[in-house]
Amino acid sequence: MKRENALLITIAAGAVCLAAGAGWRTGYLAHWLAELLLIAAFPVFVLFLGLWWNASEGEEDIPFLGY
């Protein structure tokens, strides 16, 4: 996965989590909807945060070839 794509998905999922949390607290979103959004978006946020950290930046390591 490209690093930029992983970052975009992380930001989008994080934004949904924050919006759902804020909507839940302020009452702008129905509780069931806010909870559903949060439960759907949180796993995506966690996984893509890792994939973003993990994604290569184009310059690969030189593999160790042994002595």
Place this chain on the structure above:
Amino acid sequence: MFDYLIFGTFVGLLFHGIHRKVIARIQGRPGPPIWQEILHTLKFSFKQTWIPKTASQTLFVWVVLVAIGIWSAALVVLVTRGSLLLLFGIYLLHKIVEHGMGLSSGSPYGKFGAIRSVMSAASELPLFATVGAIYLFTGSMMLTDILAWQTEHGPLLVFAFPAAVALYVVILSKMHYSPFAIIESKEIVSGNMTEHFGVWRAGLEVAFGLKTYVLLYAFVLLFLGPLPFLLVLALMLLLLLSLSFVCAFSPMLSPYDTVTVQSLTMGIVAVYIVIVGVLFA
């Protein structure tokens, strides 16, 4: 609500670290620092990640998302004081996650772990007993009602002690290094988690951190009633320490012994429920 999930994840992982530390100190080893499991999770996030050639690619990745999703949902149920049945349903879904995790990898070790996960379905039986006993006393499955009942009558730990023991056995079954943790025992490498490495393992660590937090939190809420949050955290820690002692002193049971002990627990609590049911009738 997002902050609850982040908090639950970090406290759950910290609890895992404390669990390892306590076991190590009891066994005369220095053990890792208590924040080691948090570092592990971060470390796995930076490790090279791919999907094994033999794996079922979709299931291999989805099972991680589902694992985090179901324990996030469980925490939401607890925080919003929802239905105990939902919590019970989520716990059963975790069994499917364990099974899917092992089978999706294509590794023989993973498959052994998955098969052991099915065999140890008996670990869910004491949960039936707990839910049944709580309903008999409180007449409701809603956490709000259960907490209200305890405010009025006192902690359920006193009234339904065998049910508390049953839930304790359930939580013990799900702890790392527990005598019942046959799905991840070392003779099958890491069991059903063997092939999940890198980001996938980091995701699973987050899910398992949340799981530990939710199970300990549920025990305190269900059997000790509504308490100030800091006291709840302290009681969760005490409960964890007792579980660590059991894990440190008990060898890993064989799969058949695991099923026997869990079924016996269920049987004893079932007899207790029948007696209580007759008395209430």
